[in-house]
Amino acid sequence: MLSIPTLKLEEMLNSFDNFLFDADGVLWLGNHPIPGATEFINLLVSNNKNVYLISNNSTKTLEDYGKKLIKLGFDNIPLKNVFTPAIVGADYIAKNKKNNHPAYVIGTSGLAKTLRNVGVETIGVGEDHFGRYTKSDFLENINLECPVSAVVVSYDNHFSYTKMMKAANYLVNEDVLFVVTNEDKTFPGPNPSVIIPGSGSMAAAVVACAPRSPVVIGKPHTAILEYMKVHVNIERSRTIMFGDRLDTDIAFAHNNGLKSCLVETGIHKLTDVENLPRDIKNRESLIPHYIVSNFKTFL
Amino acid sequence: MLSIPTLKLEEMLNSFDNFLFDADGVLWLGNHPIPGATEFINLLVSNNKNVYLISNNSTKTLEDYGKKLIKLGFDNIPLKNVFTPAIVGADYIAKNKKNNHPAYVIGTSGLAKTLRNVGVETIGVGEDHFGRYTKSDFLENINLECPVSAVVVSYDNHFSYTKMMKAANYLVNEDVLFVVTNEDKTFPGPNPSVIIPGSGSMAAAVVACAPRSPVVIGKPHTAILEYMKVHVNIERSRTIMFGDRLDTDIAFAHNNGLKSCLVETGIHKLTDVENLPRDIKNRESLIPHYIVSNFKTFL
Numbered sequence: 001m002l003s004i005p006t007l008k009l010e011e012m013l014n015s016f017d018n019f020l021f022d023a024d025g026v027l028w029l030g031n032h033p034i035p036g037a038t039e040f041i042n043l044l045v046s047n048n049k050n051v052y053l054i055s056n057n058s059t060k061t062l063e064d065y066g067k068k069l070i071k072l073g074f075d076n077i078p079l080k081n082v083f084t085p086a087i088v089g090a091d092y093i094a095k096n097k098k099n100n101h102p103a104y105v106i107g108t109s110g111l112a113k114t115l116r117n118v119g120v121e122t123i124g125v126g127e128d129h130f131g132r133y134t135k136s137d138f139l140e141n142i143n144l145e146c147p148v149s150a151v152v153v154s155y156d157n158h159f160s161y162t163k164m165m166k167a168a169n170y171l172v173n174e175d176v177l178f179v180v181t182n183e184d185k186t187f188p189g190p191n192p193s194v195i196i197p198g199s200g201s202m203a204a205a206v207v208a209c210a211p212r213s214p215v216v217i218g219k220p221h222t223a224i225l226e227y228m229k230v231h232v233n234i235e236r237s238r239t240i241m242f243g244d245r246l247d248t249d250i251a252f253a254h255n256n257g258l259k260s261c262l263v264e265t266g267i268h269k270l271t272d273v274e275n276l277p278r279d280i281k282n283r284e285s286l287i288p289h290y291i292v293s294n295f296k297t298f299l
Numbered sequence: 300m301l302s303i304p305t306l307k308l309e310e311m312l313n314s315f316d317n318f319l320f321d322a323d324g325v326l327w328l329g330n331h332p333i334p335g336a337t338e339f340i341n342l343l344v345s346n347n348k349n350v351y352l353i354s355n356n357s358t359k360t361l362e363d364y365g366k367k368l369i370k371l372g373f374d375n376i377p378l379k380n381v382f383t384p385a386i387v388g389a390d391y392i393a394k395n396k397k398n399n400h401p402a403y404v405i406g407t408s409g410l411a412k413t414l415r416n417v418g419v420e421t422i423g424v425g426e427d428h429f430g431r432y433t434k435s436d437f438l439e440n441i442n443l444e445c446p447v448s449a450v451v452v453s454y455d456n457h458f459s460y461t462k463m464m465k466a467a468n469y470l471v472n473e474d475v476l477f478v479v480t481n482e483d484k485t486f487p488g489p490n491p492s493v494i495i496p497g498s499g500s501m502a503a504a505v506v507a508c509a510p511r512s513p514v515v516i517g518k519p520h521t522a523i524l525e526y527m528k529v530h531v532n533i534e535r536s537r538t539i540m541f542g543d544r545l546d547t548d549i550a551f552a553h554n555n556g557l558k559s560c561l562v563e564t565g566i567h568k569l570t571d572v573e574n575l576p577r578d579i580k581n582r583e584s585l586i587p588h589y590i591v592s593n594f595k596t597f598l
Contacts, residue, residue: 127430
């Protein structure tokens with residue numbers, strides 16, 4: 001049996017200056033703050049702690065996050081402390097692209113706007129269906145007349161065969177960057193019994209037929225913390241990540257050398273840690289340093 | 300350096316009674332027979348050998364194959380000797396389904412017809428786009444009012460986000476069978492520089508968000524040979540598979556205990572065998588017993 005300590009308020013305030021939070025399942029569920037979450041953030045801010053929001057959701061712009069933070073009572077988290085794979089991926093493309101062509105985006109208009117905010121124009125958002133191209137059973141060619149600087153794959157409810165085929169064929173050109181925002185295969189909706197496919201499912205399809213592997217930005221990968229280190233003062237030994245998912249949040253902390261705390265208000269609970277298969281890949285990275293049932297424990 | 304022997308006509312005729320052939324890249328390319336192929340089949344038939352066609356292409360009905368065989372000069376291969384994952388998968392569903400509901404098909408009308416030929420009705424073929432359901436950015440529910448007996452995933456040029464979501468949610472019901480016809484991630488078209496996503500790319504997306512794993516029918520898996528053993532007399536020790544792909548055809552022979560011969564008229568050549576990474580998974584299964592540059596070598 002694993003023994004994972006709970007976290008005491010005083011120990012926590014003495015040990016850490018930087019508090020990283022996942023959003024969905026930790027601070028809020030859909031459009032409702034999780035009980036105790038706003039009060040806990042207030043407590044940290046009043047103790048002069050740095051509070052950061054690290055979400056894998058790439059469908060929103062920073063402005064959308066600002067509105068949501070205010071609406072749900074988290075108005076003391078400044079926008080400069082919000083980090084998503086959309087923001088970090090857009091920065092990566094702006095800095096690494098080989099030309100000034102637009103990015104081909106399999107994603108939402110919010111993701112496209114985040115790219116445009118750093119000067120990367122986009123094509124591809126919205127409907128693009130096979131029926132436009134041919135009535136035959138096979139599409140033997142695809143129009144790539146508009147050259148691109150990057151292919152970005154994220155959550156896209158208009159995902160289609162033709163989008164997958166365009167992405168794969170754009171990537172034959174080695175100058176084209178290949179970015180996947182995050183690998184979450186599903187994400188939580190208001191009805192927990194309904195499976196909602198996430199970026200990771202779109203990415204699995206494109207990666208299957210693409211001629212090379214992508215750069216993946218979101219948790220549990222390290223790109224977001226690398227970006228944060230350039231923009232804010234994060235001393236790893238004084239930093240803790242609060243999250244509800246072992247494979248994204250807790251692994252992100254582990255992969256970046258941070259302490260981690262599982263909050264049992266979202267996807268995973270203590271039993272999920274205890275039931276991790278012995279032979280699972282990277283098992284150690286999935287075990288949190290601390291566990292709390294909810295943030296009311298600190299109030 | 301690997302040493303793979305070539306195959307001599309007399310040795311071959313003495314050693315084998317059953318000759319299994321992949322189609323595309325081995326007998327034909329698109330709508331053109333590969334030089335020497337029809338003559339080689341004639342030679343085998345005139346020596347009273349059994350000739351079988353084992354394709355991973357599940358978009359055609361058996362009748363479609365019949366027309367193609369006649370058109371390209373392979374009219375001495377009887378239709379009862381043609382096997383595809385569509386035929387074998389349809390038989391699997393007909394025999395294992397828990398009810399008489401239709402199958403939900405992510406695939407072509409040809410695949411649906413193959414299912415109907417064994418009494419399995421289908422739903423799902425054709426366009427099904429997000430725009431039909433909501434104008435919001437997220438689809439939080441999906442209409443599963445029509446219950447199904449199985450989810451079948453194959454090549455579908457109308458593949459979409461909503462199809463992926465329907466498939467995943469149908470599979471929450473454990474009575475629903477989950478069948479993937481084949482895992483070929485791309486397939487060859489008339490322009491070799493164009494990537495055409497195949498069943499394996501659609502399957503990767505559905506498997507990513509689905510709550511369980513599929514039964515996979517096509518090469519290199521063993522279901523097709525299991526099915527053949529019931530319907531035709533195949534003595535393994537007297538059987539050889541001719542194919543152009545290491546990961547499907549040659550591995551299929553290996554997985555079923557058959558001899559194999561790589562024909563260098565399609566995807567893979569001797570250099571691909573020589574360049575197999577030392578640490579690749581199931582490396583041994585990818586190495587053919589024999590190699591020939593083309594079938595003219597036997598004429």
